[in-house]
Structures are given as structure tokens and as C-alpha cells.
Amino acid sequence: MSKQELEIKTYVSDLLQERAELFLVDIAFSGTHSRRKILVILDKDSGILIDECGEFSRALGNLIEENNLFGDNAYVLEVSSPGMDRPLLVSRQYKRRIGNTLSFLLNDGTQFDAVLESVSEEGVVVMPAPQKVKKSNKKEAVVDVAIEPRKLRFEEIKKCNLIVSFK
Template identity: 45%
Template structure:
């Protein structure tokens, strides 16, 4: 079992019976020097700074007592994923219904729209027409470019390469 899997296993008792879930776990710097362990946790209602701090203290103490990395010093960082972190789990999509997503697709295209719904195998985005200048409209008409879909558009999860919530300060 690698270090990441061991940390994930150690985290299980701290996940409040499934209320919290692991979004990401990274370990960097194993080849000498200080090791950095970064754990991103979330829940359907969000996670507080106090929850992250408590988990960090207790998990860090447990890892120290186990001599997890031998004599190598380590830093443990437990936090929530930032707004710029890509959505990975259905729980994250469900929590962001009503927000605008920017979705990079496996075919290289990008879709932007409001997340309307989430199903077992796809999401549905309300895609608004792109605002184009007159010269861009003419160029696309000349080239007979396929128009992007407009309105409710289902996107299968297997076609999603990356999905981020668009940050808006309106």
C-alpha cells in the first residue's frame, strides 16, 4: 500500500460517517527534504476551518506517533478545495446546481452554462448563445462553422475532462 492509500485509510474515522469526503490527497517531496501532505475534504454542506484544523491536529498527531515517514519531517495541510478546484464527484455537481460551469470536454471543446440538473450518467447545462461580434458572425457564416448547442444540453460524465465553477462577483 502506497503512502497516499495509507493516509486515505487513516482519514476514514474522521469523515463523520460519510458526511465528509476526500476530494484529493497529495504527497510531495518524498525524495529528501520536507514532505508535504495535502488533503482536500468537503461535504454536501461545506466544511469549516475548525473542522479542517481539528482533523489536521488529530491526524498529524496520529501520523507522528506512527512514525509515518520515518525520520523525514512532514507538513500536513487539511483544507477544503478552493472554488477554482475542478469538480470531481457527483456530490460536488449536485451542490453547484444553479451555478455557471465551464466544462472542458474530451474532444477539446468547451461548454459554458448554468448547471440545471445532475443524473447518474450526465449533467445538463443551460447553454446561452455566445455573444459574437459582427465580424466573427460573418467569418463563421463564410466558413459554415457548426453552431454550438444552445439551451438545455446533456453532457455525459465520460465526456467531461474538467469542470469548474465560474467565479462571479456580480
């Protein structure tokens, strides 16, 4: 990790301490030395507003400029919300999704959809969706099989996305 990346992470951390309702979802660096791209993804429990992203971006940009972090080199700073299509990465994101259907990919390769029932510091409890099975020569049918809630530790989850439904 470069000196600039460490400095930016420190700036983000300091700015978040002043804005306790916001939390960091992810920070990514890309580009070349002469043109860096910094992507900061923020959220809050009630959902972050575009104005809050803009205000945070201005504050972070001011710190970068005041400290002449990139000298004469160009950089692009983007502060964004996670968006509906991005994976859930931190436990606070899961809390907002209680009652929603999520798509899980576990570290062991298991994939399934489930309704998020609850969230704790260690992980989540989900209710797997009914399974589709074939009955003889008929088409697939959803069969009511006794499905039990399933506990997952965050360490077991490789990727988790919200399933967006427009029904």
C-alpha cells in the same frame, strides 16, 4: 504508490467514516522522501468550515505520529477546502453548484460555459450560455439562438470550474 501514501489514504478513509457529512475531493503527495507534503482536500454538501479542516488535520496528524509513519523525516500536512478556483472533481461538488454558471472543457476539446441545471450519479444536465456571434461589420452581439439543455456524463468532462461573478 508508496507504503506511506497507502497508509495515509487508509487513515483518511477511516476518519471520513467517522465524519459521514465530509467527503474527500482529492489527496495529493509531493516533496522528497525526507520531506513529504500531503495535501488533503475535503468538502461537505453545505460547505466545509475552516474549523472542520483543522479538526480533521489534527486527527490525521495524530494517526501519522502515533504510527510513526515517516520516522524522523519531516512532513507537511495540509487539510483544505477545495476553494472557488479549483476544478470540480467529484459528483457531490456539482450538487452545490446547481444554478451556477460553470466553465466546461470536455475530453474532445470542446469548451463552453453553461448553467448547471441538475446532477445525477451518471452526470449533469446544463443549459449552455447564449453564443456571441458577429453580425456583418458590427461588434459581437449575444444572439438568442434556440439552446437546448445538454446532458454530459462525468466521463466526458475533462475539467470543470465555477465561474465566479461579483455582479
